[in-house]
Amino acid sequence: MVKKSPPDATRRSERSRRAIYDAALALVAEVGYPRTTIEGIAARAGVGKQTIYRWWPSKAEVLLEAFLDLGEQAARQAGHQPHEIPDTGDVAADLKAVLRATVDELLDPRFDAPSRALAAEGLVDERLGREFVARLLEPQLQLYVRRLRAAQRAGQVRPDVDPRIALELFVSPLAQRWLQHTGPISHAYTDTLVDYALYGLAPR
Amino acid sequence: MVKKSPPDATRRSERSRRAIYDAALALVAEVGYPRTTIEGIAARAGVGKQTIYRWWPSKAEVLLEAFLDLGEQAARQAGHQPHEIPDTGDVAADLKAVLRATVDELLDPRFDAPSRALAAEGLVDERLGREFVARLLEPQLQLYVRRLRAAQRAGQVRPDVDPRIALELFVSPLAQRWLQHTGPISHAYTDTLVDYALYGLAPR
Known part of the structure; x- marks a missing residue:
């Protein structure tokens, strides 16, 4: 006993x-x-x-941990580790894979409604917004920074590019479409974002 | 009399x-x-x-027109027409100029606080959010679509690029940094976004 x-x-x-x-x-x-x-x-x-x-x-701490837990569950269900972006040696393929998983998560009602409520509060309560960005969003963005740095070492991304800005070219469009309903989100959409960001809009 | x-x-x-x-x-x-x-x-x-x-x-209509008026005033104060993006023949320079003016507007407290309050409501009230996007944001984005189409005709943007998605590579990062306080905004930042989007992250 x-x-x-x-x-x-x-x-x-x-x-x-x-x-x-x-x-x-x-x-x-x-x-x-x-x-x-x-x-x-x-x-x-x-x-x-x-x-x-x-x-x-506080309630802010309960919610923070509830979201961290939700994100980890979603990552496991999608069959990948919660705290890394895979490195297969093909940066385009790896970014597309992780963004496709993110689209699936954003379209999941268990994630959508609470995330939207919290994001809305973060827009008007700057202190809360900054805390949740620092503890929930920025750690996710740093995974892209690490993957882009590896791509720079492999010669797939230009060495003079700032990875923290570069990731926004494909992450922020998805975030804005989801948050503000400015357009539909899909795997085809995020694949296109990655291609445009990597190869540019101007002719090569 | x-x-x-x-x-x-x-x-x-x-x-x-x-x-x-x-x-x-x-x-x-x-x-x-x-x-x-x-x-x-x-x-x-x-x-x-x-x-x-x-x-x-309704109050939604009053606010909608108040925002339209605010945007037109800001455009005039910045010395350009409210309903066009200039076409000097240099798409990089034109996009940088209009994004610099947008940064100035987003940093103006007269614009920042009411826009943020409305955006927050739009996140949780989908009907209101979609209406304000359709009547306030999308018409602005269509100005970029027109400018990018002109750049395609001039051979400065690839013909297979979808301008409505392409514009998000530089517009959405600025929107997310401003809305969610995910990073500082400045003219140097938006200039960098335009260069990355046009020329791509991969080596040429």
Whole structure:
């Protein structure tokens, strides 16, 4: 009995943690960030609010970790490691593959509604926006920086290109179409962005 | 007396209209779109709410026209026509010039706060978002489509490039940095975007 207690407690914690993440994401999607409260998350997850306060200091922290967890789950479901862009030696193919997976994630309702609610709040609450960009978005963008640097070493990207700006040529169009509904998103669309960015609009 | 009456009335109307635009933009920046009301705009502009209802059917329409007016004013102050991108024969120079003017506009607090409030609402209210994109953003993007088509005719952009996607390589990165605070914006930054987009990241 004593031997079994820690694993059981861990499983219970893990179940509570997952229930809290699910509740936080569902709530922010339904009522928006300002009206999402620790009390509301606790009630929906079926836990006491002290359980939440024991693990996280604020609703912003709960949501941050819920999004990190969501991103990792999506990456695993797509069959790749969450914290790397593959390097097959073909930078065009690798960028297209990761952007196709991103399109699939953006079109998933579990991701779309809460991400949109959080992004909307980030536009008007600059402090929150900057924190979520620094902790959720920028680490993802740095994966592209690393992949583009490897492509520079392999001679597939010009050495004078700044990778942190270069990645925006294919990441930002997808982000804007998704966020602002400025156009449809698809694998064909992101493939085209990668080709235009790598080979340029001007004749070669 | 009779002869002077119509011009005076026109001037009065023009003054009221401008006061209503200013009030609407200031209010949406301060309290957000959901809490902006026709009553609030009227009170702040010093007009009766019937004056507003006589000209516009809803607050969305007032704001839409206020933004169109703001964009036209900004274009005139920047010394160019509001509804065209110049064609000097050098597509890189023309795109850089119009993006530099856009950077100046995005950094102007009169434009920044109300635009951000409206964009935030557009993220969560899809109908409103799509309407404002269709009537405010897309007409601006079509100016780039026209300029890129002229560049294709002049042999400066490849004939197989889709101009509506191509423009996103330099417009969307600027939009995302501005909206989501993902990085600083400057003339040097937009110049770099144009060079990367036209000449590509891969060695030539």
